[in-house]
Amino acid sequence: xxxxxxxxxxxxxxxxxxxxxxxxxxxxxxxxxxxxxxxxxxxxxxxxxxxxxxxxxxxxxxxxxxxxxxxxxxxxxxxxxxxxxxxxxxxxxxxxxxxxxxxxxxxxxxxxxxxxxxxxxxxxxxxxxxxxxxxxxxxxxxxxxxxxxxxxxxxxxxxxxxxxxxxxxxxxxxxxxxxxxxxxxxxxxxxxxxxxxxxxxxxxxxxxxxxxxxxxxxxxxxxxxxxxxxxxxxxxxxxxxxxxxxxxxxxxxxxxxxxxxxxxxxxxxxxxxxxxxxxxxxxxxxxxxxxxxxxxxxxxxxxxxxxxxxxxxxxxxxxx
Amino acid sequence: xxxxxxxxxxxxxxxxxxxxxxxxxxxxxxxxxxxxxxxxxxxxxxxxxxxxxxxxxxxxxxxxxxxxxxxxxxxxxxxxxxxxxxxxxxxxxxxxxxxxxxxxxxxxxxxxxxxxxxxxxxxxxxxxxxxxxxxxxxxxxxxxxxxxxxxxxxxxxxxxxxxxxxxxxxxxxxxxxxxxxxxxxxxxxxxxxxxxxxxxxxxxxxxxxxxxxxxxxxxxxxxxxxxxxxxxxxxxxxxxxxxxxxxxxxxxxxxxxxxxxxxxxxxxxxxxxxxxxxxxxxxxxxxxxxxxxxxxxxxxxxxxxxxxxxxxxxxxxxxxxxxxxxxxxxxxxxxxxxxxxxxxxxxxxxxxxxxxxxxxxxxxxxxxxxxxxxxxxxxxxxxxxxxxxxxxxxxxxxx
Numbered sequence: 001x002x003x004x005x006x007x008x009x010x011x012x013x014x015x016x017x018x019x020x021x022x023x024x025x026x027x028x029x030x031x032x033x034x035x036x037x038x039x040x041x042x043x044x045x046x047x048x049x050x051x052x053x054x055x056x057x058x059x060x061x062x063x064x065x066x067x068x069x070x071x072x073x074x075x076x077x078x079x080x081x082x083x084x085x086x087x088x089x090x091x092x093x094x095x096x097x098x099x100x101x102x103x104x105x106x107x108x109x110x111x112x113x114x115x116x117x118x119x120x121x122x123x124x125x126x127x128x129x130x131x132x133x134x135x136x137x138x139x140x141x142x143x144x145x146x147x148x149x150x151x152x153x154x155x156x157x158x159x160x161x162x163x164x165x166x167x168x169x170x171x172x173x174x175x176x177x178x179x180x181x182x183x184x185x186x187x188x189x190x191x192x193x194x195x196x197x198x199x200x201x202x203x204x205x206x207x208x209x210x211x212x213x214x215x216x217x218x219x220x221x222x223x224x225x226x227x228x229x230x231x232x233x234x235x236x237x238x239x240x241x242x243x244x245x246x247x248x249x250x251x252x253x254x255x256x257x258x259x260x261x262x263x264x265x266x267x268x269x270x271x272x273x274x275x276x277x278x279x280x281x282x283x284x285x286x287x288x289x290x291x292x293x294x295x296x297x298x299x300x301x302x303x304x305x306x307x308x309x310x311x312x313x314x315x316x317x318x319x320x
Numbered sequence: 321x322x323x324x325x326x327x328x329x330x331x332x333x334x335x336x337x338x339x340x341x342x343x344x345x346x347x348x349x350x351x352x353x354x355x356x357x358x359x360x361x362x363x364x365x366x367x368x369x370x371x372x373x374x375x376x377x378x379x380x381x382x383x384x385x386x387x388x389x390x391x392x393x394x395x396x397x398x399x400x401x402x403x404x405x406x407x408x409x410x411x412x413x414x415x416x417x418x419x420x421x422x423x424x425x426x427x428x429x430x431x432x433x434x435x436x437x438x439x440x441x442x443x444x445x446x447x448x449x450x451x452x453x454x455x456x457x458x459x460x461x462x463x464x465x466x467x468x469x470x471x472x473x474x475x476x477x478x479x480x481x482x483x484x485x486x487x488x489x490x491x492x493x494x495x496x497x498x499x500x501x502x503x504x505x506x507x508x509x510x511x512x513x514x515x516x517x518x519x520x521x522x523x524x525x526x527x528x529x530x531x532x533x534x535x536x537x538x539x540x541x542x543x544x545x546x547x548x549x550x551x552x553x554x555x556x557x558x559x560x561x562x563x564x565x566x567x568x569x570x571x572x573x574x575x576x577x578x579x580x581x582x583x584x585x586x587x588x589x590x591x592x593x594x595x596x597x598x599x600x601x602x603x604x605x606x607x608x609x610x611x612x613x614x615x616x617x618x619x620x621x622x623x624x625x626x627x628x629x630x631x632x633x634x635x636x637x638x639x640x641x642x643x644x645x646x647x648x649x650x651x652x653x654x655x656x657x658x659x660x661x662x663x664x665x666x667x668x669x670x671x672x673x674x675x676x677x678x679x680x681x682x683x684x685x686x687x688x689x690x691x692x693x694x695x696x697x698x699x700x701x702x703x704x705x706x707x708x709x710x711x712x713x714x715x716x717x718x719x
Contacts, residue, residue: 022613029520036517037537046555113339141642143669144690216329244545246645294551
């Protein structure tokens with residue numbers, strides 16, 4: 001950035017040295033930037049507008065969807081499709097949050113240990129190898145994770161459930177979704193954690209070592225604590241992605257129509273997997289209700305994000 | 321250092337090794353699964369073949385095959401009466417089929433009367449699947465009898481009443497073309513908008529609230545799940561394309577617009593980072609030579625940002641190839657063999673979803689497509705690394 005320019009930028013003025021051509025370019029660029037920025041508003045407005053339609057119209061004679069029922073009911077649809085409008089997504093919210101929480105239980109420790117390993121413990125060559133591996137994991141598309149889940153995880157879960165004497169629907173289960181989401185979260189949390197671990201002030205480390213703490217002690221009790229804010233940011237990012245993941249989840253969920261499904265070997269469904277169900281018709285209430293689910297998904301993501309950010313601020317304050 | 325501390329240290333160290341071991345294990349399992357399941361189907365025909373098999377039934381016009389004695393070793397079993405060789409194999413859905421491995425140039429099966437359309441003549445080609453051969457004087461030979469039985473029956477019989485066969489099917493040509501179209505169209509939209517926005521932020525934006533607001537809006541796009549973009553495509557872009565008379569329903573234009581919105585934050589962030597890494601001395605030099613700001617941006621800033629723009633392009637292509645949820649909504653899930661930009665069709669990733677949600681699901685074909693996707697993603701990753709190497713080299717040269 002130009003210093004002369006930067007000065008005018010700081011003074012909250014338009015650059016004064018612009019000639020006529022420059023002004024045209026400036027305006028054009030501003031316009032395009034506003035267009036780029038407007039998409040997030042377009043998304044919110046258009047999807048919300050269509051998402052509330054089932055609640056305020058009578059859906060061509062079927063009656064409107066009950067909002068309270070939609071948020072609390074434990075059965076996706078009571079009655080027949082295109083006949084009834086008694087939609088309920090309460091159990092989907094619970095399922096989604098439950099699944100994401102469980103997947104975090106797996107991915108969080110693995111990711112943090114991997115990040116410490118890459119940043120501090122591994123020999124240089126091994127660290128390079130692991131970093132490349134994490135980058136590769138991050139670039140694998142989600143549908144491929146879904147495919148691996150369907151091809152590898154489902155048979156294992158099916159056989160495990162059988163040997164435990166319980167039943168699982170071909171392996172489609174809460175556990176399968178949890179494992180697939182954990183797979184997908186690991187690169188995100190690891191990459192962000194590794195950067196924040198490496199950015200910890202070196203003096204902190206040296207001070208700890210000088211006080212007689214061993215290297216490992218320092219990494220876990222000083223560096224990790226100092227990096228916790230960054231690690232938490234990685235967790236927030238991963239949770240956001242896991243909440244919104246659709247295709248991979250729908251391939252291994254089994255798509256239950258009622259819930260909540262807390263059993264590990266029971267079939268389940270999330271907000272996103274329900275949105276992908278039965279896309280044969282592209283009109284009518286059963287299609288439009290997807291937009292309501294989309295709005296619900298955005299609301300869940302925003303609320304989770306805000307809550308986690310509050311926690312992050314609290315956690316960041318602990319230990320100075 | 322006390323002994324208990326040493327034990328603790330070794331324990332914690334082992335745990336970090338285990339943690340990364342798990343990460344590596346997950347990656348290895350993914351790779352091994354995709355490669356072992358997908359490699360079997362990778363062939364030239366997979367890329368060029370139709371997904372939907374075409375079915376034919378025909379009757380040979382003659383029973384003579386002159387000079388059809390073949391001495392070479394042929395795959396499977398050879399009928400010197402009809403001049404074709406058949407062998408047992410699996411199709412791309414894993415079903416047992418009888419395939420044609422060789423057709424002699426004088427074979428009567430190259431000139432058959434189409435049963436469904438008597439004026440037309442059809443011919444059997446290599447790699448076609450023969451499902452039934454019916455005769456006048458003996459029972460039909462079917463797939464379940466095997467290739468050797470079928471050839472034997474053909475040789476023994478005096479005349480073929482009807483030969484039912486189909487093309488192999490299960491190819492991905494349509495999805496491949498759609499993916500290429502989508503890459504071209506989405507980049508054509510996303511790159512100009514993204515690069516110009518990045519130039520605004522890096523070179524022109526004043527430090528004020530509006531800039532911060534615009535920036536935070538664009539950053540929010542990163543956190544929006546792709547399935548939500550799919551809904552945006554349905555409510556906004558498909559109606560726009562329909563209004564413009566480009567299409568009647570789901571179409572590639574709307575898909576490209578949706579993809580462009582998804583790509584915007586990636587393109588903007590990557591390009592802006594590169595623009596910021598260009599030393600100010602470059603700009604000063606240009607201005608000191610009398611160039612105005614527009615010329616400076618065009619002739620000095622942009623050319624130096626080229627590796628960054630390439631990086632953005634690679635990342636964008638990777639995102640397009642891997643995107644599934646949004647495109648399921650905007651492009652539909654029906655696999656097409658003839659791709660038209662104003663109709664629905666599937667990309668490679670959506671093709672995986674389609675074959676996995678079919679009954680029964682086809683893990684082999686899905687893995688083959690995933691294999692192709694992974695190879696492309698791998699190449700793109702190497703491209704990104706090379707570009708960042710170029711940028712670093714350039715900057716080192718300046719300082």
